Amino acid sequence: MKILVGYKGVNVGKDLIEIAARHALAFDGQVIVVTSMIGGSNTDPTEIKVAEDNLAEIQSFFKEKNIPCEIHLLVRGMEPGEDIVMFANENTVDEIIIGVRSRSKVGKLLFGSTSQVVILQADCPVVSVK
Amino acid sequence: MKILVGYKGVNVGKDLIEIAARHALAFDGQVIVVTSMIGGSNTDPTEIKVAEDNLAEIQSFFKEKNIPCEIHLLVRGMEPGEDIVMFANENTVDEIIIGVRSRSKVGKLLFGSTSQVVILQADCPVVSVK
Numbered sequence: 001m002k003i004l005v006g007y008k009g010v011n012v013g014k015d016l017i018e019i020a021a022r023h024a025l026a027f028d029g030q031v032i033v034v035t036s037m038i039g040g041s042n043t044d045p046t047e048i049k050v051a052e053d054n055l056a057e058i059q060s061f062f063k064e065k066n067i068p069c070e071i072h073l074l075v076r077g078m079e080p081g082e083d084i085v086m087f088a089n090e091n092t093v094d095e096i097i098i099g100v101r102s103r104s105k106v107g108k109l110l111f112g113s114t115s116q117v118v119i120l121q122a123d124c125p126v127v128s129v130k
Numbered sequence: 131m132k133i134l135v136g137y138k139g140v141n142v143g144k145d146l147i148e149i150a151a152r153h154a155l156a157f158d159g160q161v162i163v164v165t166s167m168i169g170g171s172n173t174d175p176t177e178i179k180v181a182e183d184n185l186a187e188i189q190s191f192f193k194e195k196n197i198p199c200e201i202h203l204l205v206r207g208m209e210p211g212e213d214i215v216m217f218a219n220e221n222t223v224d225e226i227i228i229g230v231r232s233r234s235k236v237g238k239l240l241f242g243s244t245s246q247v248v249i250l251q252a253d254c255p256v257v258s259v260k
Contacts, residue, residue: 019255026156100249109250111241119230119249119258120239125149126258128249 001029004093006084009035009051013099016129017058020097021065030068033058036083039075081117088122097127131159134223136214139165139181143229146259147188150227151195160198163188166213169205211247227257
């Protein structure tokens with residue numbers, strides 16, 4: 001079983017990676033953690049560096065639990081939702097896990113467009129974690 | 131592990147219950163299948179009968195696989211999304227599985243409001259199945 005984790009690149013969503021670890025252990029699966037950034041003038045190089053560091057930290061977390069883990073930073077000019085779905089299809093993953101914690105400026109919980117695209121367009125089940 | 135399946139009451143979403151069975155087996159869990167209807171003048175009594183029959187059929191499916199399964203038809207005047215979240219909290223479930231296959235009249239895939247409410251308001255991970 002291949003589990004793709006869509007990771008935003010900022011902070012390390014602890015709930016997200018813990019759920020992913022639980023699923024990987026239960027299904028004897030492997031984890032692929034992906035951060036998607038548009039790139040070009042849309043993406044600040046320091047954001048890319050932060051995402052790389054966070055991905056490396058996440059990979060260590062899984063390695064410590066003996067869970068096979070690949071990390072990928074995708075910078076190919078695509079919106080993150082479509083990019084994650086395309087990557088999932090290219091790699092025939094069985095499940096996608098994403099975080100859906102987005103808040104508006106006044107603190108209202110919002111449904112991020114990336115999450116919506118992934119949930120509606122993915123060919124496999126999508127696990128949403130707050 | 132308690133897995134709540136939010137089931138609309140019409141058709142038997144085969145993908146939905148197969149994913150639920152796979153999760154229940156992997157996590158050695160039990161399944162609670164819930165259909166929520168508002169009731170009163172909002173709900174046609176024949177819809178309730180159809181939902182009851184479908185729930186019974188779903189229960190047989192899990193029983194055949196030796197997966198513990200409860201079924202509940204909730205008719206308590208609440209919108210289905212809020213009802214499912216409240217029931218999940220009352221029963222301290224660990225995961226909710228829902229179907230997100232809704233189409234507009236012109237065939238466009240839509241994000242149903244019930245799914246959105248469940249994904250945003252649930253206290254546990256939510257698995258969306260198309």
